[in-house]
Amino acid sequence: MIDDTAAAVLRRLERRDALERESGAARAERLRQVTPDVGRFLHTLVLAAKPGSVVEVGTSGGYSTIWLATAARAVGASLVTLEMDPAKVRTARESLREAGVGETVTLLQEDAFVYLGRREEAIDFAFLDAEKEDYLAFYELLVPLLAGGGVLVADNLTSHAEELAGFRERALSDPRVSAVVVPIGRGELLAVRDSRRGGAGGAAGTIVS
Numbered sequence: 001m002i003d004d005t006a007a008a009v010l011r012r013l014e015r016r017d018a019l020e021r022e023s024g025a026a027r028a029e030r031l032r033q034v035t036p037d038v039g040r041f042l043h044t045l046v047l048a049a050k051p052g053s054v055v056e057v058g059t060s061g062g063y064s065t066i067w068l069a070t071a072a073r074a075v076g077a078s079l080v081t082l083e084m085d086p087a088k089v090r091t092a093r094e095s096l097r098e099a100g101v102g103e104t105v106t107l108l109q110e111d112a113f114v115y116l117g118r119r120e121e122a123i124d125f126a127f128l129d130a131e132k133e134d135y136l137a138f139y140e141l142l143v144p145l146l147a148g149g150g151v152l153v154a155d156n157l158t159s160h161a162e163e164l165a166g167f168r169e170r171a172l173s174d175p176r177v178s179a180v181v182v183p184i185g186r187g188e189l190l191a192v193r194d195s196r197r198g199g200a201g202g203a204a205g206t207i208v209s
């Protein structure tokens with residue numbers, strides 16, 4: 001489901017990310033994207049879960065977004081991705097257009113806290129890849145919005161193990177979700193909202209936190 005056009009953009013972003021890491025470019029300027037196996041993991045999970053809606057927190061240059069979007073397009077899901085940095089938004093817009101998924105993705109230049117704070121519609125699949133100090137706060141916003149059976153993936157659980165210890169503990173001991181840390185890439189939290197304990201957008205259409 002990754003055609004040659006999208007694959008070429010992914011390869012180009014992988015080369016740029018690798019060069020930036022090698023050259024020691026400033027953190028704020030780097031793409032800091034997920035590894036290719038994590039991109040494929042996200043793509044495969046979306047194909048398997050067949051969500052109606054996907055939300056990504058932290059677009060950067062659009063690398064993970066392309067993996068998500070190609071799968072979202074295949075299953076007919078909507079995809080909203082959030083990025084605050086205007087330079088990254090410009091790079092992402094261009095990458096998504098070149099990859100042929102510009103029409104599939106709603107790319108918002110906005111603080112994801114503000115977006116999630118006003119969102120009422122349930123989310124079927126969420127990917128969290130923003131600043132690590134914000135993970136717990138994002139978790140507390142995202143889980144109540146997850147539909148029953150909805151999926152949350154978060155990056156960097158092993159690369160930032162110490163910094164994300166509280167986040168990991170919260171997710172792994174949270175009765176609202178079944179969660180596991182998958183040791184690929186930089187470590188992915190995979191959590192599924194338990195349908196028996198409510199979940200957003202249930203029969204009553206309400207959010208149950």
Ligand SMILES: C[S@@+](CC[C@H](N)C(=O)[O-])C[C@H]1O[C@@H](n2cnc3c(N)ncnc32)[C@H](O)[C@@H]1O
Binds near residue numbers: 031033
């Ligand atoms: C690790 S990078 C994302 C990499 C991207 N997911 C990928 O794999 O290609 C994190 C991005 O999140 C953005 N970000 C951080 N906090 C944010 C927030 N509160 N709202 C929106 N974007 C945010 C940063 O500007 C940065 O570009």
